[in-house]
Amino acid sequence: SYVLTQPPSVSVAPGKTARIICEGNNIGGKSVHWYQQKPGQAPVLVIYYDSDRPLEIPERFSGSNSGSTATLTISRVEAGDEADYYCQVWDSTTDHLHVFGTGTKVTVL
């Protein structure tokens, strides 16, 4: 089955840039979606199709995808960005199913 690997945690100071990676075999050939989840809340879609952003999501959130790594970038990090972040793809190669990454806890120092 297809596996997406993320670092367990990323720490960043307010105002700086956080980069969260998602690694998978030839992930650059797939469309990657990213979700933010705060404690006790449902996930929220923040990036879809590698780099598109829902209207309600700030421009500080951006995404890229190439080769074996997809990246979610959060610029000018704010305290409210502290959350868990998950990448997700649709795997139609080995089986027809959605796959989530292992998740990254972003801590704002």
Add this chain to the structure above:
Amino acid sequence: EVQLVESGGDLVQPGGSLRLSCSSSGFIFAEYWMTWVRQAPGQGLEWVANVKGDGSEKNYVDSVKGRFTISRDNAKNSLFLQMNSLRVDDTAVYYCATEKWALGSGSFPNWGQGALVTVS
């Protein structure tokens, strides 16, 4: 405004059954794939199953195949998950979500608040 509301979560013994429901509003339900995602306590997200808008296609993660059945009633704008032969490791919050498909991939733009299923 899209709204998704899950119900039916409960405490059940191993080997038991439970049916989750997801009531929707604010969009044309029959036009959307719908999905179930679960999250065990303190763990990450795990996709469980999805169903096409007309109910003609369904997919499941291996760990629930043969035990869980996803279905929908478009006349009632409702999604269901019938869970049989429940195991302790099925304990999780179960979310329903819409699926938006394009370019051969689906994302989940709208989520419910979740329903807690405890198998113990």
